[in-house]
Amino acid sequence: MLTERQLRILQVIVDDFIETAQPIGSRAISTKQEVSYSAATIRNDMAELEQLGLIEKTHTSSGRVPSEKGYRFYVDHLLTPFHLSRQDTSAIKQTFSANMREMEEVVQQSAALLSELTNYTSIILGPEMLETKLKHIQILTLSDFTAVLLLVTDTGHVEHKSFRIPDGMHHSEMERVVNILNDRLAGVPLMMVPGRLRTEVQELLKQHTENFDTIFAYLRSFIDSDQPLKLYFGGKANILMQPDFQDINKIRSLYTMIEEEGESLAHLLRGEQNGLHVAIGTENKLDAMQDCSFVTASYSADGVHMGTVALLGPTRMEYSRVLSLMHVLSNKLTSAYQDWQK
Amino acid sequence: MLTERQLRILQVIVDDFIETAQPIGSRAISTKQEVSYSAATIRNDMAELEQLGLIEKTHTSSGRVPSEKGYRFYVDHLLTPFHLSRQDTSAIKQTFSANMREMEEVVQQSAALLSELTNYTSIILGPEMLETKLKHIQILTLSDFTAVLLLVTDTGHVEHKSFRIPDGMHHSEMERVVNILNDRLAGVPLMMVPGRLRTEVQELLKQHTENFDTIFAYLRSFIDSDQPLKLYFGGKANILMQPDFQDINKIRSLYTMIEEEGESLAHLLRGEQNGLHVAIGTENKLDAMQDCSFVTASYSADGVHMGTVALLGPTRMEYSRVLSLMHVLSNKLTSAYQDWQK
DNA sequence: ATTAGCACTCTTGTTTGGTGAGTGCTAAAT
DNA sequence: ATTTAGCACTCACCAAACAAGAGTGCTAAT
Numbered sequence: 001m002l003t004e005r006q007l008r009i010l011q012v013i014v015d016d017f018i019e020t021a022q023p024i025g026s027r028a029i030s031t032k033q034e035v036s037y038s039a040a041t042i043r044n045d046m047a048e049l050e051q052l053g054l055i056e057k058t059h060t061s062s063g064r065v066p067s068e069k070g071y072r073f074y075v076d077h078l079l080t081p082f083h084l085s086r087q088d089t090s091a092i093k094q095t096f097s098a099n100m101r102e103m104e105e106v107v108q109q110s111a112a113l114l115s116e117l118t119n120y121t122s123i124i125l126g127p128e129m130l131e132t133k134l135k136h137i138q139i140l141t142l143s144d145f146t147a148v149l150l151l152v153t154d155t156g157h158v159e160h161k162s163f164r165i166p167d168g169m170h171h172s173e174m175e176r177v178v179n180i181l182n183d184r185l186a187g188v189p190l191m192m193v194p195g196r197l198r199t200e201v202q203e204l205l206k207q208h209t210e211n212f213d214t215i216f217a218y219l220r221s222f223i224d225s226d227q228p229l230k231l232y233f234g235g236k237a238n239i240l241m242q243p244d245f246q247d248i249n250k251i252r253s254l255y256t257m258i259e260e261e262g263e264s265l266a267h268l269l270r271g272e273q274n275g276l277h278v279a280i281g282t283e284n285k286l287d288a289m290q291d292c293s294f295v296t297a298s299y300s301a302d303g304v305h306m307g308t309v310a311l312l313g314p315t316r317m318e319y320s321r322v323l324s325l326m327h328v329l330s331n332k333l334t335s336a337y338q339d340w341q342k
Numbered sequence: 343m344l345t346e347r348q349l350r351i352l353q354v355i356v357d358d359f360i361e362t363a364q365p366i367g368s369r370a371i372s373t374k375q376e377v378s379y380s381a382a383t384i385r386n387d388m389a390e391l392e393q394l395g396l397i398e399k400t401h402t403s404s405g406r407v408p409s410e411k412g413y414r415f416y417v418d419h420l421l422t423p424f425h426l427s428r429q430d431t432s433a434i435k436q437t438f439s440a441n442m443r444e445m446e447e448v449v450q451q452s453a454a455l456l457s458e459l460t461n462y463t464s465i466i467l468g469p470e471m472l473e474t475k476l477k478h479i480q481i482l483t484l485s486d487f488t489a490v491l492l493l494v495t496d497t498g499h500v501e502h503k504s505f506r507i508p509d510g511m512h513h514s515e516m517e518r519v520v521n522i523l524n525d526r527l528a529g530v531p532l533m534m535v536p537g538r539l540r541t542e543v544q545e546l547l548k549q550h551t552e553n554f555d556t557i558f559a560y561l562r563s564f565i566d567s568d569q570p571l572k573l574y575f576g577g578k579a580n581i582l583m584q585p586d587f588q589d590i591n592k593i594r595s596l597y598t599m600i601e602e603e604g605e606s607l608a609h610l611l612r613g614e615q616n617g618l619h620v621a622i623g624t625e626n627k628l629d630a631m632q633d634c635s636f637v638t639a640s641y642s643a644d645g646v647h648m649g650t651v652a653l654l655g656p657t658r659m660e661y662s663r664v665l666s667l668m669h670v671l672s673n674k675l676t677s678a679y680q681d682w683q684k
Numbered sequence: 685a686t687t688a689g690c691a692c693t694c695t696t697g698t699t700t701g702g703t704g705a706g707t708g709c710t711a712a713a714t
Numbered sequence: 715a716t717t718t719a720g721c722a723c724t725c726a727c728c729a730a731a732c733a734a735g736a737g738t739g740c741t742a743a744t
Contacts, residue, residue: 025737038687043738060693061737102504140478140494148498152482155504156490162444162498237601240594248590252582255597259579367706380718385707402724403706 002052006045007078008035013046013055014066014074018316021243023063068281068315071293075278075319082320084328088117092325096332102156103127106336108232110309110329115235118322120242120313121258125269126230127306127337129157130191137181139174141165147174149222153190161222166214173209180204181219194223229262230307231269239292244314250291257288258312269308272296276323276330281315293317297330301337309333344394348387349420350377355388355397356408356416360658363585365405410623410657413635417620417661424662426670430459434667438674444498445469448678450574452651452671457577460664462584462655463600467611468572469648469679471495472533479523481516483507489516491564495532503564508556515551522546523561536565571604572649573611581634586656592633599630600654611650614638618665618672623657635659639672643679651675 002010012034016024026039026046035042046064049055054070057063066074095113096106107126114122132153141147148162165174184201185193197219206212236258245251257264264286279294289312296310309330311322344352354376358366368381368388377384388406391397396412399405408416437455438448449468456464474495483489490504507516526543527535539561548554578600587593599606606628621636631654638652651672653664 023737027737039737040687040689040739041685044686047739057738059695061739062693062695063737135484136482138480142477142494142496142498146498148494148500150492150494150500152484152490152492152502154484156484156488156502158490158492158500158502160494160498160500237594237598240597246590248588248593251590251593252579255582256579365706369706381706382708382718382720383716385709386717389708399707401726403708404724404726405706 002049003045005035005037006049009042009045010049010054010066010070010073011078013049013064014070014078017066018318021316023058023065025063028063066316068283071280071315071319072283075280079320079323082324084321084324088325089328091117092328092332096336103337104157104230106333107230107307110333111232111234113234114309114311114325114329115233115238117325118311118313118318119235119238120311120317120322121236121239122234123265123269123310123312124232124234125266125308125310126232127155128230129153129155131189131304132157133187133189134185134193136186137178139178141171141174163218163222166211166218169211169214173211176208177205177215180208197223229266231262231266233258239312239314242314244291244316253288254292257286261286261288265310268294269296269310272308272310273298273305276327278319278323291315293319295319295322295326297326299330299333299337301334306337307333344391345387347377347379348391351384351387352391352396352408352412352415353420355391355406356412356420359408360660363658365400365407367405370405408658410625413622413657413661414625417622421662421665424666426663426666430667431670433459434670434674438678445679446499448675449572449649452675453574453576455576456651456653456667456671457575457580459667460653460655460660461577461580462653462659462664463578463581464576465607465611465652465654466574466576467608467650467652468574469497470572471497471499473531473646474499475529475531476527476535478528479520481520483513483516505560505564508553508560511553511556515553518550519547519557522550539565571608573604573608575600581654581656584656586633586658595630596634599628603628603630607652610636611638611652614650614652615640615647618669620661620665633657635661637661637664637668639668641672641675641679643676648679649675 009029012029012032013024016022016028016032026043029035029042029046030037030039046055049070050057050064052069053067054073055064056067056070058065091113095109098109104126107124111122111124114124132155134151135154136150136152138150138152139147140150142162145165146162147165148160151159180201184204185196188196202216205216209215239245239254239258240251245254268285275298277296279289279296281293282290284290284292284294291314292312293315294310294312295317296308298305298308300306309326311326313322351371354371354374355366358370358374368384371377371384372379372381388397391412392399392406394411395409396415397406398409398412400407433455437451440451446468449466453464453466456466474497476493477496478492478494480492480494481489482492484504487507488504489507490502493501522543526546527538530538544558547558551557581587581596581600582593587596610627617640619638621631621638623635624632626632626634626636633656634654635657636652636654637659638650640647640650642648651668653668655664
């Protein structure tokens with residue numbers, strides 16, 4: 001069991017290292033206000049903290065550095081309630097006050113804001129659309145040969161795809177198709193659309209259209225095409241600026257992950273659905289993140305999980321500030337979403 | 343004036359350096375087939391080439407490396423016609439054969455392809471929309487309070503924006519607005535839309551609607567909102583993998599440019615409207631690119647410039663291969679675009 | 685229980701010397 | 715008049731050697 005003094009020493013070590021990125025020695029600690037003991041005393045405690053695996057030396061002699069386990073302990077037990085600076089809160093307020101008409105925009109801005117306030121890289125998994133319903137389907141002919149199919153959801157999201165009008169397809173026939181689709185699919189939750197298409201709608205189309213095969217193939221390819229990843233990044237370059245990452249290969253692998261592992265990231269984010277969560281160093285599953293901390297906060301609407309905000313930084317992260325920010329931000333997102341729906 | 347032998351020596355130096363990224367010395371050159379002279383002879387010629395500023399030493403002794411001027415000379419006079427490997431051509435063919443229905447998709451794929459084939463970073467400025475015409479305007483109400491405004495162009499491009507229905511605005515009034523807009527703006531080239539809006543349409547709306555002020559403000563904010571940058575990247579991480587960039591700060595500045603200087607890049611690309619162009623090292627205007635080569639190739643439709651393909655790599659770039667690839671690709675884009683329009 | 689003192693360790697920076705690749709020049713060969 | 719062989723010279727690179735400084739661990743005194 002750690003003594004009060006040891007706790008304070010650990011706290012000082014972590015705080016100082018987070019601030020300076022430099023190992024800190026017993027002498028330096030003893031000059032701090034928080035622990036007014038001699039360097040020797042502190043050394044003894046540090047030896048014990050090291051024994052417990054909470055701090056480490058970078059080499060035989062020279063200050064201590066928090067270990068991964070140390071950060072974990074810090075996050076779990078030593079986090080001082082941080083209150084955001086006026087600038088921070090006003091920046092957040094301002095971002096959310098700008099009357100943004102689209103959820104996508106809100107999310108985008110949030111990502112930008114979060115990365116700007118923290119100097120880390122933010123990643124937001126956009127609102128899941130499983131609950132949203134199809135509102136309207138429409139086909140517009142652009143020329144004699146091409147047309148564009150529009151899908152609008154009740155959240156104002158629009159998907160579109162242009163296509164070449166099948167030979168021999170008459171305008172009136174397209175209209176019939178659209179009518180059938182609207183009739184049968186409007187109001188249906190997105191996740192159920194493919195199913196409906198393959199049952200009811202298929203039947204109806206077969207009965208009422210001539211070029212059933214081509215039409216149906218078109219529709220399937222459009223509706224089944226997987227949703228684009230709703231992953232928004234902010235400050236991609238920030239993570240490279242951290243002094244923690246000096247090793248060029250580390251930078252490369254991190255960067256490659258950000259650019260090319262969208263799928264893995266999305267999967268990771270979808271896994272974190274409850275509140276705030278911090279993964280430190282090797283607690284992360286992705287290889288490139290072994291020296292990073294990854295903080296996630298989910299946001300929801302009416303208790304249903306909608307998406308996840310995440311922040312990627314070095315393990316030497318300003319946890320207390322970051323956690324406060326993300327707490328606020330995910331709440332703001334939740335309420336923004338609720339406002340939006342009403 | 344350079345002798346035949348000096349030309350060949352320069353060629354060998356550049357070719358070899360492009361391949362190995364290592365300085366090459368007289369002895370190594372003399373063993374090559376292309377120049378069967380003794381090392382001493384070659385040394386004399388190299389001295390002269392250096393005098394002319396075409397090659398440099400990295401330090402007093404140790405092989406030569408092409409200078410920027412050397413690359414320039416190489417590109418201008420020494421480029422051997424490169425014929426693409428079967429793999430390359432078939433990869434290109436395959437990319438363009440997939441029947442893609444949207445120009446945006448084609449461009450996106452092209453960027454991916456180009457970066458994959460070269461291991462550099464590709465940047466494509468998407469087809470300019472100045473010539474495209476507004477096809478259709480529509481408002482869909484989503485709920486009692488929200489609606490979404492859709493704009494469709496004759497190229498199948500869709501812009502949308504949801505908004506809160508102004509208080510006291512009746513459904514019939516919105517319909518009237520949409521009718522006016524369609525009546526007056528359909529078929530108008532995009533670049534002229536803002537102008538039309540402020541003249542004819544403004545008048546008409548004033549006469550026929552009650553909430554003129556709010557409506558007009560809405561419309562302006564939507565239509566004036568600057569077009570999103572049509573800038574597509576491929577292989578953003580590739581450039582970091584080049585052995586040429588070992589310096590962490592160089593990597594950082596390059597990366598920051600890619601992530602945050604979209605505007606400058608777009609501006610740069612818009613400036614290059616004729617054929618193939620190569621900017622080497624300090625010929626580039628952007629600071630971060632001082633050690634890079636930037637190859638641009640514009641594509642067009644009916645002689646009108648549509649967009650620009652670009653490739654960003656180290657000055658030690660496989661010019662001959664890259665130029666061939668980009669030549670082919672820009673042609674493919676041109677013809678894809680023409681196909682699309684017909 | 686705390687602290688002062690001291691020997692010890694290990695990094696960091698600097699110097700020193702050796703090696704090898706590659707050059708520049710001169711004199712000989714073609 | 716070219717081309718080539720030969721040789722002294724330069725400089726990056728590497729490793730070893732060394733001093734300085736920061737910080738530790740332990741012991742003995744407070």
